[in-house]
Amino acid sequence: MDLSTLALFLPACFALNMAPGPNNLLSVSNSTRYGYRISCLAGVGRLVAFAGMIALASAGLAVVLQTSELLFYAIKILGVAYLLYLALQLWRANPLADAQTQVNKAGLWALARQEFLVAAGNPKAILIFTAFLPQFVAPDQPVTPQFALLGAMFLVMECIAISAYAYMGLHMRRWFAAPRGKRIFNRCCAALLSAAATVLLMARRA
Template sequence: MDLHNYLGYLIISILTITSPGAAILLAINNSMKYDLRAVVFSSLGNILGLFLLSLVAMFGVGVLIKTSDMFFWILKIIGAIYLIYLGVKHMISGHKEFHLSQTNEHIRNYNPKKVFIKGFLVAATNPKPILFFTAIFPLFLSTNHPVVLQFFIMTFTFMVISFVSLMTYGLISKHAKAWFFDEKSLEWFYKISGAVFVLMGIGMLFIKK
């Protein structure tokens, strides 16, 4: 594909992905609650969700979302409900489920499959990536090169940047764990992060096509 177009797409992707969102907040939570291995699982789930959304967009469902108010609203509501559910769960029982210990015993108390699925659902129930793929891709596709090949190059670029971004946030938050040895600080962390999830869910209802 055209190098100039790819570099432009790369810059926009980095700016879009690294801005705080539900996936990043989930990565931070997993790093705080478990370890970087959990962040790997949730990040893999997230990029798998992104890949499937890119395929969905590629096969025309993205056009359906852009043209059908009902389908768009259904997807928004599902995504909003899931984020609000995560937020409420964090606020109510997050700090009770997680008691950071010097021995790191909590690390063994999570199911990698569940962490993976949660990361996948955070991506898959969000209509914003589909709109990104359907709206941004056409702006950078070159008619002088195979469209399908360009699509997959841009999709995998997006996935790699997403994975690196999530792992970076997870690594940074891992080094901030010492602050959370205090039970009160831990409780406030989960209340605030849970509230952010809820706000993201509510905000998703106001996404426009």
Template structure:
């Protein structure tokens, strides 16, 4: 039920830096590995409302007309290319503020949760992303969507923790090196553009 393509594509999507990644990275650098785990936990929890809204909405969308599917698909394509362009142009994606003070675990989780739950881009992205990996003709598409969502969330948590650990251990390499920042930015932008092209060529 879970394809290798889904796992690879999800990994690419999760690796792309956004507000949650930046927060986890900055927390790992300034407050340590344990704090980055709390940040990753909060960011992962913040995905839940978006995933639930997507799953509940898609149950109806997937049984409507081909026109509805095409509209949904091209909204996703436009979003992916927009993010690719924004990522390519943004030169501050991994810039962090080293003045962050120590905060409690609860505060870290709550702030990370709010960062993601208040991010409307997540809902748009998952509306276009998840349906592409639901097996055609499956008896229970809703359960399949829930399973894909759970896998995506587990991957999100693991990757975010990894980001926090790496940022803490290699601050100078990840943050202070302009060439590394440029490589990451261009690599993620290319990945987004590739996903957009793939989605544009997808048929129902």
């Protein structure tokens, strides 16, 4: 893989990583409610889901998702339902609850699982890996090492996105320190998650 290919891949990939979406919104929300460190650690769940999708795309198994309409829509409906469930939880969240109490109640594992399920519940994500990453693979060179390198760089930049959105949430936490502000922020996040669910519901197979 030459430097010119990487020069095209890195900015295009980073734009995908930094684009607002359900997982990045979840990082903001988690940072606001539980703190920067907890939000970043919970993002590992998202990385695990994306790593699995990259592996599937590399193995060519994504074609199953592309050709099976039933599987695509089943995953999509589950993803929409889970986003709406998270939106409802945020809408009903008690702004007076202590953050540390909430962390102990939810648990880091549960927050990481949320990140994983939100990422895995979007069938379009694996199609992005199938359509996007192969564009930067040179056919005259071994494919698997190139795919592994591109996937690793994608995950590194996803870590940067997780940190950036969590940092954004940390500042929002200061802005919305009062209970009324917390309630407004939680409900705004709930509305955005519901909007993301609507967009996912309208998604069609490539």
